[in-house]
Amino acid sequence: MSYSNSRRPRSGGHYNANRRSYGAKRKRPTKTIDxxxxxxPAKNKETEEYQPKHKFTDFALNNLLHDNLSKKGYVNPSPIQDKTIPAGIEGRDVIGIAGTGTGKTAAFALPVLHKLMFDKNNRALVIAPTRELAEQIEAECKSLASGSGLFGALLIGGTNIMPQLRALKHRPNIIIGTPGRIKDHIDRGSLNLHNFNLVVLDEVDRMLDMGFVDDVRFILDCTAQSRQMFFFSATMEPRVQGLINGFVQDPKIVTIQSNRxxxxxxxxxxxxxxxxxxxxxxxxxxxxxxxxxxxxxxxxxxxxxxxxxxxxxxxxxxxxxxxxxxxxxxxxxxxxxxxxxxxxxxxxxxxxxxxxxxxxxxxxxxxxxxxxxxxxxxxxxxxxxxxxxxxxxxxxx
Known part of the structure; x- marks a missing residue:
């Protein structure tokens, strides 16, 4: 990937009682929630509108990023962006506790892309638990970095590995992928992460749920010894904290609507x-x-x-x-x-x-x-x- 420049019909109206039912016996959950x-009930948000400390124009980002943000109509950052982007630009490790729909992709993508544009020797690795999330992150990064000349590789399973091998030969500035496929490339010798000094883990809790903890530890151990880390998770459970602790130093910790x-x-x-x-x-x-x-x-x-x-x-x-x-x-x-x-x-x-x-x-x-x-x-x-x-x-x- 190069970072260069119907309305559906109202359905359900012809249900026939003789059509297929859903009566098969189902496995019951082993746990229950109250x-x-x-x-x-939904809360009235008008009285508690978040007032950001910054505007996007306040952030010390590359001018091209500012231009692309302006084209997208972005003016005020979301809470997670407002509180983490300055720390990311400064070079601090970042831990963001935020759920879906909070704008966390841009919260890590903007400082990472800024650093890639500032120094072409920097390399970034973004790890996501699923193919769909990796593709979403890739699309956001391409949009934000449009016209920059940065080159990226998307490493996900379920797709032909040959285009990925060709992309890796071009020494991409940023790699976005899932743990299993990233490890596959490391094992086959097509990916060397020793100089990747910007590392992002998105939805850490889900990666642990899916059993990727060993792969993630292995991958992180392959990256540069001197690196900046970004961890994002919907929750900060002990198991998540246990994974993160060994890879961060004096992190900026931001919690947005955790556990609700x-x-x-x-x-x-x-x-x-x-x-x-x-x-x-x-x-x-x-x-x-x-x-x-x-x-x-x-x-x-x-x-x-x-x-x-x-x-x-x-x-x-x-x-x-x-x-x-x-x-x-x-x-x-x-x-x-x-x-x-x-x-x-x-x-x-x-x-x-x-x-x-x-x-x-x-x-x-x-x-x-x-x-x-x-x-x-x-x-x-x-x-x-x-x-x-x-x-x-x-x-x-």
Whole structure:
């Protein structure tokens, strides 16, 4: 990657009672969350509007970055950007505790890109837990650094490795990728990280959830001894703290809405008797006129695939993403969702990471998450960019 210069039909209207149901027995969660934590009215944000200390023009960034920010219409930074960008520019290690939709990508991308433009000997590595999130970060970096001449490589699984090998031969200024594929390149000798002195880990908690802790430690040990670190996580659990502690010195720690869901998302529960009752209630909810753009979360790849098929058979404009789909299939589904070719996306937690779409109106937990941190991540898909959103979680009577 070089950093140089339809409205969907209202669906669900032709449901036939003889169509496929959703009555198969499902695996129950091994953990439960108090349902009361799924109920919270949206707060009135007008009285607590964040007043940033800086404007983007106040940051000591490369002029090209300022030009690109201006073209994008960015004036005031979000809280995480306002509080971390100055420390990142100064060269301090940064720990940001912030959920989805808070602007954390630009919070690390701007200081990193600034340093790459300031000194072409600098090299940056950005590690993300999923392919979708890595692609989202790449797109944001390309937009912010447009016209800079910086060159990057995207290293993710599920895609042809040959273009990645060719890109690595050009000594990219920035590498963005997932832990497994980055380690693959290190093991095969196509990637040497000894001079990569700017290192970012995004969604650290999710990387640990996915079992990447050993790969992440291995990768970090391969980077330059003198380096600047950026860690971003939705929570600061002991296991996250344990990973971070060994790699930071005197970090700037910023916490934004830790351990709670977005304030502008109205949260409630929907109770059901059995699986058929749950599906019928989901159908009725999705058919409402004000339900415009929805992510429906389910538990496993198999259940997501099945639910997606059932919704399509009931006449809804939907698609499904999960780890069992090819990268091309997942990209196509996300593109259709973003472009309003479909208005319902059924997803697993892992596959949903990196979805950065600002106009999602509803998040529906068809199966309740087992960890509250997962709930925070899910709900964070709605109510972005100051919009109101809704989150509903199905629970048994």
């Amino acid at each position: 349902p009361a934590r799924f109920v919270m 869901a977005s304030d502008n998302v109205h949260q409630d529960v929907i109770r059901y008797r059995d699986n058929q009752h749950r599906l019928d209630q989901l159908h009725d909810l999705l058919a409402k006129d004000d339900v415009n753009k929805v992510i429906v979360f389910d538990e496993t790849q198999r259940s997501v695939e099945r639910l997606g098929q059932v919704l399509s058979e009931r006449g809804f404009s939907s698609d499904a993403i999960h780890g069992g789909k090819t990268q091309g299939q997942r990209q196509r589904a996300l593109r259709r969702f973003k472009n309003n070719e479909i208005n319902i996306l059924v997803a697993t937690d892992v596959a949903s990471r990196g979805i950065d779409i600002s106009d999602i109106t509803h998040v529906i937990n068809f199966t309740a998450p087992q960890e509250y941190e997962d709930y925070i991540h899910r709900v964070g898909r709605a109510g972005r960019a100051g919009r109101s959103g809704y989150a509903y979680t199905f629970i048994t009577h």
